[in-house]
Structures are given as structure tokens and as C-alpha cells.
């Protein structure tokens with residue numbers, strides 16, 4: 071039986087919903103320690119963070135493999151065709167929460183690392199695996215904690231390979247070389263409760279928020295650039311009134327999320343939203359602005375070249391490089407000056423009911439990871 075499959079199943083059977091790790095990282099540490107990996111823990115609060123290292127950073131490049139052991143909640147458990155933490159296989163697919171995002175990728179990284187140090191025990195450089203249990207959550211006590219330690223101690227990896235599920239139609243067809251930023255905003259417009267029959271006397275905040283939303287949801291914020299799609303805005307919640315059919319609401323609230331590229335920095339977007347409010351004569355409002363991720367882009371270098379060559383030699387085609395999808399913890403490593411790229415399993419079922427990964431892809435991904443490590447370290 072495939073080692074990658076076995077390890078993936080072991081991890082999926084641990085219901086590690088953020089921030090709980092359910093012993094996933096300790097299991098991986100116990101697995102890699104006999105192969106000479108050094109273990110460092112960086113736990114904070116309920117979040118578990120582990121760094122496993124092998125080799126000497128003075129003798130060559132440091133290659134950091136980055137992943138997470140936490141998963142999103144299962145949602146409606148009765149809607150799953152296979153129990154979400156049973157890791158059952160059906161028709162060549164492994165079912166379970168976290169199979170694709172990203173315990174399958176973590177298992178592939180672990181086995182690739184094991185294989186590399188077994189075949190090349192005296193490899194130059196340093197191999198690292200960093201895992202957190204706070205990627206799917208607020209991400210405030212996870213990878214960023216270790217990134218700060220790297221910065222303070224001057225331990226800057228040359229390369230960071232993130233194992234998030236980036237593949238679109240077939241394994242390895244898509245590699246991320248950056249990510250869009252993500253901003254969560256909450257707008258509250260205050261008005262005055264009144265009688266619907268005397269609308270001319272009241273300032274109805276529901277009407278104002280509707281006007282505002284009709285502008286911002288149709289606006290073209292930018293055209294994107296060579297690497298980033300155009301900035302987008304989506305409303306995630308909308309609330310006003312509901313007391314009685316003849317009462318106008320005293321306040322209206324909308325929550326929205328913006329996904330931006332570097333052409334539209336968050337400060338510019340905020341300013342543009344504030345001037346739209348001014349243009350609409352909306353003055354009595356509160357705007358909460360929460361930047362959950364800044365966009366990042368890492369120029370192509372040795373890592374992206376190694377990924378391209380490995381995918382081509384093992385899978386037989388060239389991957390597309392882009393910056394789509396959600397954010398990832400690569401955003402904490404990129405500012406260190408590290409070349410960051412992401413490659414992992416197919417992402418079409420992630421966060422959904424019946425999340426799954428193709429069993430055959432697990433070993434293929436491991437082989438690609440192994441080949442990338444070999445190209446970077448040149449043992």
C-alpha cells in the first residue's frame with residue numbers, strides 16, 4: 071500500500087477542525103524524527119505550529135515546505151456520501167474532510183522529505199517542513215508566528231513550496247506564484263425609524279445601502295495586471311429592518327469582501343469607497359475595514375523553474391502559473407524575501423461536502439515534490 075495514502079488516511083481520521091490539531095503534527099514529528107529531522111514547536115494559544123528541519127542551512131539553500139493540518143468544519147454531515155473523518159476509498163477516490171485541503175498534500179510532502187533524506191542522507195542545504203493548525207481560521211497564531219521567528223533570527227528560507235490544492239482539472243496543471251489580497255468590510259448606515267406612510271419625512275438607511283451597493287457591485291475597480299485578475303467585490307451579508315411592515319428601519323448593515331491585486335492597494339480601495347459614500351450624500355455611517363491578507367507576488371526564479379521542469383518530466387505537461395484562488399499562508403513567508411510558489415492536489419471539492427482526492431494523485435504529487443527538492447538541493 072502507498073505510504074502517502076496510508077499517511078493521508080491516518081491524518082484524515084483525526085478531526086482537526088481549526089484550531090485543533092488532534093495530534094496530527096505530533097504524529098508527523100514521530101514519523102520523521104527517526105530519519106534525523108529536528109523538531110521545534112511554536113505553539114501559541116490553542117494553535118499548534120511545528121517546524122521539522124534536516125540538514126545544514128550553511129551548506130546550501132533552505133527549502134521550506136509549508137502546509138496546514140487543520141480543516142474546515144464538515145457542514146451538513148448527513149449530506150456526505152462517506153463519513154467525513156473515515157477516509158474511505160470509493161472508485162479510486164479518497165473521501166474525507168481535508169483529503170484535498172490539505173492532508174493529502176501534507177502526506178505527500180512528508181513522504182517526499184523522507185525519501186530525499188533516505189536517498190541522500192548528506193544532502194547539501196536544509197530541508198524544512200512547517201505545519202500550522204491555524205490556516206483555515208483567523209491565521210493570527212499560526213504561520214505568521216514562525217515567520218516572525220525566522221525574521222528575528224535571520225533564518226530566511228531561499229525557497230518556500232506551499233502544498234495547497236492549486237490544481238484545476240488535472241494534477242499539476244496550475245501553480246500559484248502569488249495570491250490576491252482579501253479585505254472584509256462592514257458598513258452600517260444609520261437612519262431613523264419611521265412610518266412607511268411618511269417616507270418623505272424619514273431617512274431610510276435601507277434605501278441608502280441599496281444605492282451604495284448598486285454602485286460598488288457594478289464598479290470595475292481595476293483591470294488587473296499581467297499576473298492578477300481584476301479586483302472583485304462580493305456582498306456576504308445584508309440586513310435591515312424587519313420589525314413590522316409599516317416601520318422603516320433605523321439602520322442598515324452590509325458586509326462585503328474585496329479580493330484585490332497590487333494595482334489596487336487596500337488604502338486606495340478604502341478611499342474610493344468613502345468617496346462613493348460622500349457622493350451619495352451618505353454621512354451617518356460606520357465603516358469597519360479589516361485587511362485579512364495583503365496581495366503578494368513572487369517573481370519567477372529557481373523554484374518556479376524547478377516546479378515547471380518537475381511537472382513536465384513526471385506528469386508530461388507544463389503548468390500554468392497564476393495568482394487566482396483564495397489567500398494562503400504563503401503571504402507570511404513571501405515578505406521575508408523568499409521565493410514562494412504553491413502546488414498541490416485538485417481543488418474542485420475543497421471546503422465542500424464529499425471533499426475527496428484521487429488516490430493515484432497522492433503518489434504522483436509525492437514524486438513531483440521529491441523531484442522539485444532534488445532539483446533545488448542538487449544532492
Ligand SMILES: [Zn+2]
Pocket residue numbers: 138171172205234235
Ligand atoms: Zn488549505
